[in-house]
Amino acid sequence: MSDILAVADHRRGELRDVSYEIITAGRELADQTGGELHLVIISGTVDEFAEKANRDGVDVIHTVDHGEEFNHDVYTQAISQLYDECGPQFVLAPNSVNGLDYAPAVANELDLPIVTDTVGLESDGETLVANREMYGGKVETTVEVDSGPAVATIRSAEWPTAEGTGDASIEAFDADIDEDAVGSSVNGFEEVGGGDVDISEADVLVSVGRGIEEEENLDIIRDLADALDATLSSSRPIVDNGWLPKNRQVGQSGKVVTPDVYIAIGISGAVQHVAGMKGSDTIVAINTDENAPIMDIADYAIYDDLFDVVPALTEEFQ
């Protein structure tokens, strides 16, 4: 009972980056518990995925060849059965949209505690101690899980991806999937956010967030974007409110952008947003809150009211 069982994430024929990050997180934890790192790959072209995931640090890769795409019932059954077979101390899953669709069910099925969205993990072999944020990233907490096995989900981009070719043994696991218990089915996928503008192609983005307060105030942001010959983008709340179309959304569920200059106006910088723009060359933040998380990655900042700064900036270019 000292092994780690980590679950890979893939979609539409591609292993997602978090699959390589979870190898790093799992290896670190296995070194602390003195056990082996087992990785399980469920559904899709599992043999091909197993080759790719065979990187430094993995001891055993289990493949479950069942169906093409993600199904939470298949995942829950397969992981629970593999858990019973391998008896790991901790189960790690990605804190992805799909991870959150099966990890709580696995914990419930196995009657284990679950701690989600962790950004740090430590163990003495018996007890899991996790770091995670609360209040939208305003604080970080340390959470101790009762001694014994547990399920944890890891936030993406917190651990580096595992590199280097590994020498894991690859074993097919013959999970006994009860099809009658599968109560949901996937009919397809749709790319959203197409349309007239591709913000990921822009050299300069003027990006607006919750600080704009009202839809009619967007005009001052549009005026700035026009004056700078830049492209308008936004954080999630603006799109949720229906003020801008989905193709303007920067972030985890929107587009990842890497412009030369990213001007974040009234954007606090929630982790989901930062995931979509941290690769920008130069980041400028205009925000009254000096402690906003956006300031951690901004290169330049103005701590002032956007309603004063933005019109003044526009005027500079007219």
Next chain:
Amino acid sequence: MATHETMMKILVTVKEVATVEDEFDIDGTAIADQYLGADLNEWDDYAIEEAVQLQEDGVADEVVTVTIGPEDCEQTIRQALAKGADRAIRVWDDSLEGVDLLDVGAKTDILRAVVEEEDPDLVLSGVQSGDDSFGATGVSLAADLGLQWGAVVNDLEHDFEDGTASVRRELEGGVEELTNIELPAVLTIQTGINEPRYASLRGIRQAQRKELDVQSLADLGVDEGVVEGDLTLTGMFEPETESDVTVFEGGADNTAGQLADLLREKGVAP
């Protein structure tokens, strides 16, 4: 028009979340009281709206909310009633006083008892709460009850043909998964699925007269030992900042001028 045969009953999980001011102090493993506020959880606002719209579309005939929280949060619960929910259940217990982190397992045990009592066709919960952000209770609850589920739903069709919910799940990177889920089910609702309404004055007046039923753990037949849970909050601190930001100082005209110079230097609109 609804094409199903019977009207649905919907249970919405509603949480009052703690909000934190920009400047705050940490006192032990909690944020000092004077910096805390309270609000309806943002994700739950969308779940309530979706339920109320299902009722307005003639698909549902009853919308019930359930909240785990002390008497102080009744104002937040009344907000949900003012927006159109029919009645509310509030679960509270002396044993819940002073619990600083109610974990997923504990919430599941408590909410399960309410779902069993209410027997809804559909349970809507927010994807996560804005304070502890576990994002796991809805799925855990469904699995515990043997119901079907879907996490991170940003579109729900209102016709429920053949007792099935047709949803879109919002995956990362602007991709949506089109999924059919058999009822009864728990759906965790993502922001942006609809436009939550503001409560009307009439709604607010009516909410005062709607039933708000308070239940203890004993009333629900839940052992009070569940509140202890498996997780203990042992530390809280401000995240280390690695900020090396250059700050432009001065009045707006001054800072705008400095930023304009920088932008020209970077080749923006020279």
